[in-house]
Amino acid sequence: xxxxxxxxxxxxxxxxxxxxxxxxxxxxxxxxxxxxxxxxxxxxxxxxxxxxxxxxxxxxxxxxxxxxxxxxxxxxxxxxxxxxxxxxxxxxxxxxxxxxxxxxxxxxx
Amino acid sequence: xxxxxxxxxxxxxxxxxxxxxxxxxxxxxxxxxxxxxxxxxxxxxxxxxxxxxxxxxxxxxxxxxxxxxxxxxxxxxxxxxxxxxxxxxxxxxxxxxxxxxxxxxxxxxxxxxxxxxxxxx
Numbered sequence: 001x002x003x004x005x006x007x008x009x010x011x012x013x014x015x016x017x018x019x020x021x022x023x024x025x026x027x028x029x030x031x032x033x034x035x036x037x038x039x040x041x042x043x044x045x046x047x048x049x050x051x052x053x054x055x056x057x058x059x060x061x062x063x064x065x066x067x068x069x070x071x072x073x074x075x076x077x078x079x080x081x082x083x084x085x086x087x088x089x090x091x092x093x094x095x096x097x098x099x100x101x102x103x104x105x106x107x108x109x
Numbered sequence: 110x111x112x113x114x115x116x117x118x119x120x121x122x123x124x125x126x127x128x129x130x131x132x133x134x135x136x137x138x139x140x141x142x143x144x145x146x147x148x149x150x151x152x153x154x155x156x157x158x159x160x161x162x163x164x165x166x167x168x169x170x171x172x173x174x175x176x177x178x179x180x181x182x183x184x185x186x187x188x189x190x191x192x193x194x195x196x197x198x199x200x201x202x203x204x205x206x207x208x209x210x211x212x213x214x215x216x217x218x219x220x221x222x223x224x225x226x227x228x229x230x
Contacts, residue, residue, distance in 0.1 A: 001171075034216055038154075045204055045220045046146075046154065057218070089154050093215035097168045098144075100154040 002026040004092050006101035011109055012080045020104045021072040022090030028071035029092060035073035036091040036098075037066055039084075046089065050075060080108050111136050111219040113205050118224030121195055129190040129224060131205030139163070139183035142214045145190050147201035148223075157203070159214050160188060166214060172198075195228045202226075 003025040012018035022035060029035060037050040048057055050066035053073065063079045073090055085108045090101040117129040131143055145157040158179045159168040167179055178191040188205060202225050206217035 036216055036218075040154075045222050047220070048218045051209065051216065051218060091154075091216065096215070097159060097170070098156050098215040098217070100146075100156060103153040 001097075002092070002094055002099055004090060004099045004101040006088075006090060006104045008102070009105040009107065011107045012077065012084075014080060014082060014108055016080050017076065017078045018080060018106065019069070020075045020077075020088055020090075020106070021069065022074070022092065022101050023072045024092055026094075029068060029073045031068065033073070033092040033094070035066065035068075037064075037073075037075045038089045038091065040087045040089065040103075041085075049088075077106070080106075082108050084108055111207065113207065113219060113221035115203060115205050115221045115224040118203065118226045120227045120229065122230055123196060123228055125195055125228075126191070126193045127195060127226060129192065129203055129205075129226070131188045131190075131221060133186050133188075133207065136207070138186040140211055141207045142166075142212075143181065143188040144206050144208075144214075144217050145179065145188075146204045146206055146217065146220075147199075147226075148204070149198070149201040152201075155201075158190060161214055162212075168214070192226070195226075197228050200226060200228050 005023045038046040040046040054066040112134040144159040160179045181188040202223040204223045208216045209218040
């Protein structure tokens with residue numbers, strides 16, 4: 001089964017921009033992996049931010065955007081807010097099941 | 110609004126069994142796969158098991174194969190996860206989740222609040 005990799009931690013200044021990435025051990029990430037991004041705050045269930053590479057859910061703030069970048073899926077947060085401090089997970093689809101990345105802890109400081 | 114509600118978690122000893130349930134509402138339950146995702150304390154998310162809307166496609170993560178059984182009763186809008194021979198490493202919050210897309214079995218968009226399973230002597 002493929003291994004999905006993410007940066008363990010990133011720090012962004014309030015109002016700043018940060019990009020998280022999601023790679024696959026099986027090769028470049030493509031739209032065919034239907035990349036998803038989730039946000040999870042302490043003590044809460046995950047919340048889906050982005051589906052199918054770059055589509056926001058109705059509840060997803062516009063400052064979050066998804067893309068493919070250099071063979072990886074990417075989540076860009078533009079204009080970071082204190083409430084964006086959280087863990088972020090990506091999910092890639094493979095035949096049979098989805099595989100989560102290990103998560104990125106984003107600190108807004 | 111899509112609702113998913115897990116139940117059945119608790120404290121059990123190693124080797125014992127537990128049955129989790131996921132009740133869905135505000136969507137056509139039989140049309141969507143349901144997936145169980147777990148999160149061990151302080152760790153990341155792990156895809157555990159998926160059952161398609163009709164129940165004819167089932168997936169298990171390797172570490173639970175032969176010990177966990179997923180099933181669904183579409184007349185009651187519920188999915189169950191029967192967990193046998195539980196181990197300490199099965200300790201986690203178990204979430205049930207569903208995709209936004211009909212027929213999708215490898216994605217999840219809507220999540221329940223989770224139920225805690227603790228396996229300890």
